[in-house]
Amino acid sequence: xxxxxxxxxxxMDGPPRSRPxxxxxxxxxxxxxxxxxxxxxxxTTTSLFLADAVHAGPGLIGLYFTGCAVAAVVINLVTGWLxxxxxxxxAALAATALAGVAGAxxxxxxxxxxVVFATGAVLLSLNDAYIxxxxxxxxxxxxxxxxxxxxxxxxxxxxxxxxxxxxxxxxLFLLAHKGFGLLYTSVACLLLLTALLGRWLLPAVxxxxxxxxxxxxxxxxxxxxxxxxxGVPRRTWLLLGAVTAVNVADQMYLIAIALYVTKDxxxxxxxxxxxxxxxxxxxxxxxxxxxxVADRIGKLRVVAAAVVLAVVFFCLLPVAGSAxxxxxxxxxxxxxxxxxxxxxxxxxxxxxxxxxxxxxALYSTTFPxxxxxxxxxxxxxxxxxxxxxxxxxxxxxxxxxxxxxxxxRAVRGAHGGRTSAPTAALRYVPSxxxxxxxxxxxxxxxx
Numbered sequence: 001x002x003x004x005x006x007x008x009x010x011x012m013d014g015p016p017r018s019r020p021x022x023x024x025x026x027x028x029x030x031x032x033x034x035x036x037x038x039x040x041x042x043x044t045t046t047s048l049f050l051a052d053a054v055h056a057g058p059g060l061i062g063l064y065f066t067g068c069a070v071a072a073v074v075i076n077l078v079t080g081w082l083x084x085x086x087x088x089x090x091a092a093l094a095a096t097a098l099a100g101v102a103g104a105x106x107x108x109x110x111x112x113x114x115v116v117f118a119t120g121a122v123l124l125s126l127n128d129a130y131i132x133x134x135x136x137x138x139x140x141x142x143x144x145x146x147x148x149x150x151x152x153x154x155x156x157x158x159x160x161x162x163x164x165x166x167x168x169x170x171x172l173f174l175l176a177h178k179g180f181g182l183l184y185t186s187v188a189c190l191l192l193l194t195a196l197l198g199r200w201l202l203p204a205v206x207x208x209x210x211x212x213x214x215x216x217x218x219x220x221x222x223x224x225x226x227x228x229x230x231g232v233p234r235r236t237w238l239l240l241g242a243v244t245a246v247n248v249a250d251q252m253y254l255i256a257i258a259l260y261v262t263k264d265x266x267x268x269x270x271x272x273x274x275x276x277x278x279x280x281x282x283x284x285x286x287x288x289x290x291x292x293v294a295d296r297i298g299k300l301r302v303v304a305a306a307v308v309l310a311v312v313f314f315c316l317l318p319v320a321g322s323a324x325x326x327x328x329x330x331x332x333x334x335x336x337x338x339x340x341x342x343x344x345x346x347x348x349x350x351x352x353x354x355x356x357x358x359x360x361a362l363y364s365t366t367f368p369x370x371x372x373x374x375x376x377x378x379x380x381x382x383x384x385x386x387x388x389x390x391x392x393x394x395x396x397x398x399x400x401x402x403x404x405x406x407x408x409r410a411v412r413g414a415h416g417g418r419t420s421a422p423t424a425a426l427r428y429v430p431s432x433x434x435x436x437x438x439x440x441x442x443x444x445x446x447x
Contacts, residue, residue, distance in 0.1 A: 024141065024203055028134075029159050031093075031197040035130060036163020038100065038190040041171035042124070043254050044276055045183065048269070051259070053180050054113050062379020064117055065255060069372030072125035073365050079129040080361020083136065089205065092133045093198030097191050100127030104188035108181045125368070127191070132364035134198075139349055139360070140205045150299075150346050154291025157342040161287060161334075164280030168273035176270065232362070236351045238408035239300075240366055242401040243344045246307060247370030248377070249314060249394035250337070255378045260387035261326070271323050278327055282334030290339055299343050300405065306339035307402045314395035318388045 050056040050064055083092040103123035110116055135153060142152040174183045232240075258272045294302050313332045320326050348363045381390050 027197055027201040028138065028141075028156055031194050031202070032134065032156055032159040033163050034190045034194045034197070035097065035134070036160040037167040037170075038104070038163075038187045038194070039160075040164045040167030040276065040280075041183065041187050042104075044168045044258060044272060045171055045175060045180075046120075047255050048175070048258055049107065049180055050113075050116070054111055054116055056113055058382045059379050060113060061255070062375045062377075062382075064113075064120060065251075065375025065378070066372050067117060067375075068120040068125055069368040069370075069375060071121040072128050072368030072371065075122075075125045076129045076132060076361050076365050076368060079126070080132060080136075080359075080364075083133055083361075089133060089137050089140070090199050090202055093130060093137065093202070094195045096127055096130035096133060097195035097198060099123045100130070100191040101188045101195065103127060104184045104191060107184040108188075128368065129361070129364070130194075132360040135345060136360040137202070137205065141203075144205050148295075149349070150295055150343070151288075151291040153346055154287050154294075154342045157291075158284045158287040160341075161280040161283035161338070164283070165277045168276035169270070170273075172270055172273035232352050235408045235411045236348060238404050238411060239344060239347060240363070242303075242307065242404040242408070243340065243363075244366045244370050244373075245397045245401040245404065246310060246340050247366050248373045249310065249397040250340075251367075251371045251374035252378045252390050252394050252397075253314070253317075255374060256382065256387045256390040259382070260390070264387050265321060267323060271326070275326055275330055279330035279334045279337070282331055283338045286334055286338035287342055291342065294339075294343050299347050300408070302339050303343055303347075304402065304405045306336040307398055307405060310336040310340070310398040311395050311402065314391050314398060317391040317394075 046064075047061055050061045056064065079092065079096065083089055086092065100123065103119050106119040106123065107116070110119065135156070138153050138156050139149050142149045171183060171187075174186065257275070258269065261267050261272050261275075262269050290302060309332055313329060313336060316329055316332075317326075320329055345360070345363050349359055352359045352362065377393060378390055381393060
């Protein structure tokens with residue numbers, strides 16, 4: 001029964017499955033789009049909410065993002081561990097989205113800093129775990145229907161970019177004309193729709209079951225996250241470090257850009273929405289193209305090129321003092337973002353053993369860790385020097401990420417591109433997404 005239930009997805013690719021796949025893909029797209037719009041509104045208005053509605057200074061704004069990041073790391077890991085032990089991942093999708101509904105509704109009325117801090121640390125941090133659960137579901141669904149993970153995952157990720165086309169301009173328009181109350185009520189409605197879609201319009205996808213030998217049973221008794229951490233290769237830690245460094249830069253940018261545009265350059269807050277929308281509009285086709293060509297070119301080559309481009313972007317940003325230049329810079333911003341937000345996650349899912357939820361949560365913790373560091377760094381730099389200097393720090397962090405990727409290449413070379421001992425003698429080893437990687441015969445792999 002187990003073999004029949006979890007047979008290789010290639011056997012299930014006939015025409016009768018195309019229609020269910022299309023319906024599920026559409027439901028995934030709508031759910032991801034609603035969540036992306038909601039998160040884009042939070043991402044572009046939270047610092048303004050803290051400054052204008054809660055009347056928090058730069059130090060308290062930084063403390064908010066730092067505290068929420070600490071909570072999000074713990075919550076994300078625990079959520080990933082639990083999600084691999086429930087029979088239906090859709091329950092985790094619904095629960096994390098509903099936490100966001102409660103958090104957004106709290107923001108409509110609460111103006112006390114301590115309560116806002118607690119709301120962000122608990123409810124919105126739990127809501128942040130939705131994205132790791134979504135992409136764990138995407139991976140399992142793609143494998144169960146015989147689709148390659150990289151292009152399918154990039155396609156779903158492109159929907160997030162589409163959300164950023166709509167969310168920031170609409171959110172900042174609502175903010176300018178109706179205030180924070182209606183703004184966050186709208187966000188709550190979007191997240192409620194996300195929860196309903198995730199729970200009732202997506203099909204249940206069973207997780208593969210390992211062989212029932214004693215050794216495997218012993219492994220399955222170990223805690224999911226402990227098992228994942230124990231199996232993370234050194235080169236994967238270097239990749240996670242590089243992703244974290246770039247995410248710190250990205251989070252510092254998101255925290256500082258609205259305040260830089262409005263307070264340093266004295267331009268309209270609506271410009272921030274236009275910039276985010278233009279960037280996201282460029283990201284959509286770029287992300288789809290990257291998902292299709294990354295396996296042929298080499299995932300890590302594409303990531304390294306994107307990190308170098310990020311260094312260039314952040315070096316140009318402090319000298320851009322007008323609206324047209326800031327908007328034009330969204331093209332390189334979209335190019336590096338399209339790669340870094342989609343490809344490294346697939347690499348980590350391929351390289352790290354363990355449950356899909358735990359591995360996706362491990363990767364997703366790079367974001368709250370980055371938020372933690374970014375909140376502290378942005379608050380200190382902005383208070384001492386100004387928001388313009390924040391972007392020079394971002395450029396330095398992306399340069400550090402490039403160095404870590406070079407170190408990863410050296411670690412891989414030192415090990416001759418080997419995989420685990422039982423498979424090292426083979427010329428090709430199937431990976432988790434059906435893409436084959438070379439092993440010791442030619443001393444390198446395709447990632």
